[in-house]
Amino acid sequence: MxxxxxxxxxxxxxxxxxxxxxxxxxxxxxxxxxxxxxxxxxxxxxxxxxxxxxxxxxxxxxxxxxxxxxxxxxxxxxxxxxxxxxxxxxxxxxxxxxxxxxxxxxxxxxxxxxxxxxxxxxxxxxxxxxxxxxxxxxRVRQRYLDRLTRQLLSGAAVETLNASAAEADWQPPVTLTAILVAEAQTRGLAARFGQSTLQVSGDLPGVDAGESLAVLLVPDLDGRHRGQLRSALQGRRALVGPARPWAQVESSYRRALRAKQLMVDDDVVDTEEHLVELVLTADPEAAADLRRLALAPLADLRPNTAERLAETLRSWLLHRGQRDAVAAELFVHAQTVRYRMTQLRELYGDRFDDPRAILELTVALGIPTGSGTSS
Structure with a gap:
């Protein structure tokens, strides 16, 4: 039978x-x-x-x-x-x-x-x-994936990462992009980016325990695919790092962490759109010292006057000396711009002819006050 x-x-x-x-x-x-x-x-x-x-x-x-x-x-x-x-x-x-x-x-x-x-x-x-x-x-595979994700965030050696990826049965993509988001807002999010997306929360490097953040490592979200971000993250507060070769995603994660310091009103902060701010806030003390030294000729003026002249100088530098464009930005007459620039030339002397001095002034004044940095 x-x-x-x-x-x-x-x-x-x-x-x-x-x-x-x-x-x-x-x-x-x-x-x-x-x-x-x-x-x-x-x-x-x-x-x-x-x-x-x-x-x-x-x-x-x-x-x-x-x-x-x-x-x-x-x-x-x-x-x-x-x-x-x-x-x-x-x-x-x-x-x-x-x-x-x-x-x-x-x-x-x-x-x-x-x-x-x-x-x-x-x-x-x-x-x-x-x-x-x-x-x-x-459960076992999820433990392997969690371990791999934490190794990626800590910058483990490529040999270690390859071994962990194989053990977790995870096929490495070309690139990974780190996204920081509130842990309470992660429901269903990983699925929107594909099955290869890695996600972990709790005890994240560089994150205080009380912040309750999660990190997603999203595969191949560079170039034209980056446009999917805003629709996928709609309604969430998220910080998005750059796309990096998968084994180097730690740098994307560190960039996303840095973006926490930016005072940007957008819900989704794509660090690719805020590179200037990130560069100028990389060393806040150095940025403050540079601003102080660059604006030293204005130090003896009344605060309101110094502020108006600094504002005019910033616009003049960014608009490459186009008086009408400066006037339009500051909502003043072109003659007012000419008068203020005359004052500035008297204060700075021949420093306006020094490329190094122009570079320092451009960097020091490159971001308007209150745009997201303390510089």
Whole structure:
């Protein structure tokens, strides 16, 4: 009966045609024999015997079958089909034997009920094994992915990263982009960027524990694909680093962290759009010293006068001396610009002819006061 059952399953469940060949076929046949033996012992047991003792070996075997299907990457469809085919063949054989033995109709009916209840028990045990294996595999893989993500954020060696990526079954993309977002706003976000997106929260490098931030490492979000950012992050406050080769994503993460210091009103702060501010705030003390030295000729003036002249000088530098453009930006007459620039030339003397001095003034005044830096 076991041989005929295995043959029927092989013919009717294509997924098992190859799996049941050779040594594996004999193993499966032995498992079927064990199941049939357990059923027969269950059928003839005395009323006062424990059915669990009879069922346990078969149910354990079914559980391991379910786990094996999950490890092979298969769903439960094929195994459940095999159970149905096996139940049909087994019942045909068993019912024929029962009729031949002269059992009455009521006994045969109870026998049929017992056959299909037994198959239901085996199926349920296999489903449990399949589910448990998937859950265990998922948890283990997630731990590997979390470890890989933290190694990326800490700048681990490429050899270490490659080994961890292989262990986590994660295929490295060309680039990764770091995105910092509130942990409470991450629901469904990783899925919008694709299955290869890495996400981790809690105990992030450079982040205070009380900030409750999460970081996503998004694959291949450079060039034209970067436009997906705003729609994907809509309604969230996010800091986005630049795209970097995947093993160098730590620099993207550090850039996103730096963007926390920028006083920008936008919900989504793309660091690619704020490079000047990031450069000028890289060393706040140096920026403050540069501004102080560059504006030293204005130090003895009244504060309001010094502020107006600094504002005019900044606009003059940015507009490359185009008086009308300066006047339009400052909402003053062109003659006022000319008058102020005359004052500035008297204060700075020949420093306006020194390229180095112009560079220092441009950097010191390059960002308007209150635009997001303390410089």
């Amino acid at each position: 076991a041989e005929r059952t295995v043959l029927a399953v092989t013919l009717e469940v294509p997924s098992y045609t190859r799996a049941f060949s050779g040594r594996m076929g004999q193993t499966i046949e032995n498992a079927v024999q064990m199941a049939l033996g357990a059923f027969l012992r269950l059928a003839v047991r005395s009323h006062d015997s424990d059915p669990n003792a009879t069922m346990t070996p078969a149910l354990d075997g079914a559980y391991e079958l379910g786990r094996g299907e999950a490890r092979q990457g298969r769903t439960m469809d094929a195994l459940l089909s095999a159970y149905r085919v096996g139940a049909r063949v087994a019942w045909r054989e068993l019912s024929s034997a029962a009729v031949t033995a002269g059992l009455d109709a009521e006994t045969v009916a109870r026998f049929a009920e017992l056959v299909f209840a037994f198959i239901d028990e085996l199926s349920a045990s296999s489903v449990a094994g399949h589910t448990d294996e998937l859950a265990t595999t998922g």
